[in-house]
Amino acid sequence: MERLGIKESRYNVKIAKILRTRQLTEHEKLFELAIEGGEAFDYEPGQFIMINDFGVGEIPISLTSAPTNRISFEVCIRAVGKVTNAIHTLEAGDFIGIRGPYGRGFPIRILEGNDLMIVAGGLGIAPLRSLINYVLDNRRDFGKVHILLGSKSPKDMLFVDELDRWNQRMDVYYQSTVDQAEIDWTGHVGVITTLIPGVDLEPERTFAIVVGPPIMYKFVIRELLAKNIPERQIFVDFERHMKCGIGKCGRCQIQNLYVCQDGPVFSYEEIKHLTEAM
């Protein structure tokens, strides 16, 4: 058996250095990364990367920073499995491997000039933070911006300091809710769908972007349709356990679509007929 190095291989990894880490909650940790050698890293909000701890394994993770700064980028990782738990033990100065970015992100060119209704459930805020911060960095390119955030409980809320800033901005309509409150919680209690009916929006010019756990989509989309937002103006972002990122391994397939190439962001119109999608 002969062996050759192949520069053009899609399985080449870039080495990235961890610049900073921040424990966001008990289970989620934020990592700021930069490609070794100062190489710029450009991407679109909603795209994902394959990230690996050498010797443990590789997983797909969405980018959570806005692509405004091309020198460093951030990922928010929840410790759930072997790889994520291993990555959680890493600190500033450690190295990891990355491939990507991959996939079709949020349709920014379509969103520009329109009103946005951003609905985040749980860890769904991770990819949406990339979009929200991009929108805020380019605020004049967009119409009204609604942000609805749902969390299990106050202690599960991610990016709390940023949420406060969004809440205080006069150019953002921000609301949050928790499924279960704690004693010092003064905000809204209830599942995220309870926030939607009260939002004042013009359905023809509103684009909804929904990211959250699978169970959330059906109920949120039902509420959005009840607000007369057209199907093609509702976008969702799907989670699958991609292994290759290049539309081959089959792990992310929803019927004929490869989430890693055709998604992970889809319009509701594209996927509403696909059993196994949600």
Place this chain on the structure above:
Amino acid sequence: MKGIQYVTLSKENLDGFISGLSKLHKVIAPVSKGYNNFAFEEVDSAKNVAIQYIPTILPPKKFYMPQYETLMEYRINGGVRAEAIVEFEPLVLFGIHTCDLAGIQCLNMVFSEQPKDYNYLTRKMRINIIGLECNTYCDEFASCTMVNANMPSGGYDLFFTDLGDYFIVHINTHTGEEITTATKVFEPAEKSHMHDLADLREQKRRRFRIELPIAPRFVSEIFEGTFESKVWKDLDARCLACGNCTAVCPTCYCFDIVEDVNLDLRSGRRYRMWYSCQVEPFATVAGGENFRKERGARQRHRYYRKFKYPVMKFSRFFCTGCGRCSRTCMADIRLLETLNSLIKEKTTKLWRGWE
């Protein structure tokens, strides 16, 4: 190659051909592995080559996409050095039936499509193929006519047809011509040989009949409106989720990527291995959600990936009619039976529509 498209090889010269060729290249051919079981293995003479064989246990995809394949190696030494690599071996595959030629053509499409898979393509460049015609059906599991894979249609360098005491050989590529020249055992084909070949093809046209009650061009249509069919519920009750059908399929290529650390704890490799959409964890995500929890849904996915999705994308079936999935299934799930049940259900629905 000026005009010489066909040459002949007398059967007593087959051994000379295989042993001569094996001195130039590593030669792989079908070898008997006990009753009705065959495997592609290295040979150095014609002695072990099974000229009459039914589809091997594993298709030739194992040479294009090995069960385990290193994709990347890394070494940690202060920093990290990681390099993507490809493992390959120049080979000549001898005795590839038309169903398996079709399988290789399918894989070629998948891995040549952007983004390209250079590991596969590097190996593909170094594998030469000698086909071998099936004069009759191998057994009742074969359904090569329905997918138009019973007659040769490219995908080989040389193509052998057994015509009694000799083979007639179609030279399809320059490499094929080089092989015939280098091994010095071939004779130019005469007119009578060409007649023999034409006669065989004519007999084959009578012998090989489309194995379904509908024309092949309608096959992908039976997958429209049958997503919720009771056929899948039936398979749900029978399938054992072992993944045999996908392992032996010449067009199944799904894989897992796994990382391994060496005992020095400083270096290691990333490799891919065959994986199967039929096993439970395949479509499971981190939170525990499984998007194809039921075995019936997974079987349905397999059938759609053979007869519907590739037709939308590549305008061809990703079934080669080899029959391996049916032959190997422990629960006796048979491809033709599934297709016939879908056809029956679909036509019953159509009748109801007319009432």
